[in-house]
Amino acid sequence: xxxxxxxxxxxxxxxxxxxxxxxxxxxxxxxxxxxxxxxxxxxxxxxxxxxxxxxxxxxxxxxxxxxxxxxxxxxxxxxxxxxxxxxxxxxxxxxxxxxxxxxxxxxxxxxxxxxxxxxxxxxxxxx
Numbered sequence: 001x002x003x004x005x006x007x008x009x010x011x012x013x014x015x016x017x018x019x020x021x022x023x024x025x026x027x028x029x030x031x032x033x034x035x036x037x038x039x040x041x042x043x044x045x046x047x048x049x050x051x052x053x054x055x056x057x058x059x060x061x062x063x064x065x066x067x068x069x070x071x072x073x074x075x076x077x078x079x080x081x082x083x084x085x086x087x088x089x090x091x092x093x094x095x096x097x098x099x100x101x102x103x104x105x106x107x108x109x110x111x112x113x114x115x116x117x118x119x120x121x122x123x124x125x126x127x
Contacts, residue, residue: 001111003062003119010074010108011054017101018047050077062115071116078109 020028021044025037054074062071082105089098 003060003067003115004058006062006111006115007054007058007070010078010112011051011058013104013108014047014051014054018044018049018051020044022048050074062119068116071112075109075112075116078105078112082106082109 021040025040026032029036029040057070061067085102085105089102092098
């Protein structure tokens with residue numbers, strides 16, 4: 001998967017989840033606790049911000065000094081988020097509802113790991 005497709009798809013995914021948490025946190029989280037809904041809205045805002053970053057950088061190459069921080073930040077977000085979701089997913093009801101979210105997080109973690117560590121950076125080519 002090229003960097004443009006990866007950043008575009010991750011931006012759309014993050015925007016979808018972020019907008020849902022921003023505008024309907026009680027429904028998404030299944031709670032009426034106002035403290036949790038505010039935390040959900042803050043998380044939604046952060047995800048929308050990450051979506052904007054990925055969307056704006058989708059035409060830049062992932063290798064080199066400019067793309068490496070973007071790949072690393074996305075890798076940390078999706079890896080830590082995916083592992084947290086794996087930990088709590090068996091306890092959530094209904095569990096099948098959360099499996100696509102877990103799968104998306106782990107897939108993006110793997111793709112950003114590949115992009116961060118296994119793609120050649122343009123600055124390393126000596127011609």
